[in-house]
Amino acid sequence: GDSVTxxxxxVTLSEEAFLTINCTYTATGYPSLFWYVQYPGEGLQxxxxxxxxxxxxxxxGFEATYRKETTSFHxxxxxxxxxxxxxxxxxxxxxGNNDMRFGAGTRLTVKP
Amino acid sequence: SQTIHQWPATLVQPVGSPLSLECTVEGTxxxxxxxxxxxxxxxxxxxxxxxxxxxxxxxxxxNLSASRPQDRQFILSSKKLLLSDSxxxxxxxxxxxxxxTEAFFGQGTRLTVV
Numbered sequence: 001g002d003s004v005t006x007x008x009x010x011v012t013l014s015e016e017a018f019l020t021i022n023c024t025y026t027a028t029g030y031p032s033l034f035w036y037v038q039y040p041g042e043g044l045q046x047x048x049x050x051x052x053x054x055x056x057x058x059x060x061g062f063e064a065t066y067r068k069e070t071t072s073f074h075x076x077x078x079x080x081x082x083x084x085x086x087x088x089x090x091x092x093x094x095x096g097n098n099d100m101r102f103g104a105g106t107r108l109t110v111k112p
Numbered sequence: 113s114q115t116i117h118q119w120p121a122t123l124v125q126p127v128g129s130p131l132s133l134e135c136t137v138e139g140t141x142x143x144x145x146x147x148x149x150x151x152x153x154x155x156x157x158x159x160x161x162x163x164x165x166x167x168x169x170x171x172x173x174x175n176l177s178a179s180r181p182q183d184r185q186f187i188l189s190s191k192k193l194l195l196s197d198s199x200x201x202x203x204x205x206x207x208x209x210x211x212x213t214e215a216f217f218g219q220g221t222r223l224t225v226v
Contacts, residue, residue, distance in 0.1 A: 032211075032212045034214055041220075042220065043118075043202055043217035043218050043219045044202065044217040046216075049214055093206075093212075100206070105156065
């Protein structure tokens, strides 16, 4: 079945450091790919998404490119801030399955 | 606009007691509905999903059940809670029949079974 494998955390960075969180997926169809962010004590909210190969999703300085050849959707940000501290989830949605699959989540802590 | 409400926000229940968590969606009709659990230090586990009233699919065998008595209402229940039921429970919805759309999450319920 469909699945998402996400880089394990926790990840601790200094402010203004470069961030990469790796995500790879397995899917039988042509899924859409997502990154969600969860701030402490809250539900998940969509950070960015890409719906087809080579699409780049971007939001709040974060980017991820849908790479079908490597089945990856790595999250990047050039300069992280303390306010980016959160748990990040990679996810896929395959329209034929009526469910959304999530990675295990990566906790990011950014120190001033 | 669409909104999702989930309550209660926190809950402390003794082992063996019943559970009922409620989730409602406003501003849309016939959504796909989901219950996820996030155990401490772990990722999201899909518990149940529903594509319509009375239609529930369960992902894993467990001590919990779900019901969808109305189109925009999704309830997570247990007759007797276990310690291992502790966790953060998230309800989510997505539009049905629309390609490439994301899911929208409630604020979550933190359940502690003591």
